[in-house]
Amino acid sequence: MRSNPVLSAAATGTRCRSRERKGKAMNCKECADKLDRFVDRELNSTEVLELQLHLESCPDCQEHYEFEAELKRLVRHSCDCDTPPAFREKMRQLLT
């Protein structure tokens, strides 16, 4: 009978694929790529959900996001007045 090897191969393939899909819906690179648009609220609801899921499980990206959000808020806040020197200094420290 030839059914056995076929069956086991199919079973292994399925298990591998489904586990990968569940385990990491989004990696840090994808997260960083979308962060900009997330802060600008340009993502669709599915993308937002995926991104939030990743942020919850990834402190690095969470920090990155908080920084981006803070930056956006400050930029919006100080549209035509000068950027506070303290903030500029902080930014330089974080970016280098």
Ligand SMILES: [Zn+2]
């Ligand atoms: Zn991450």
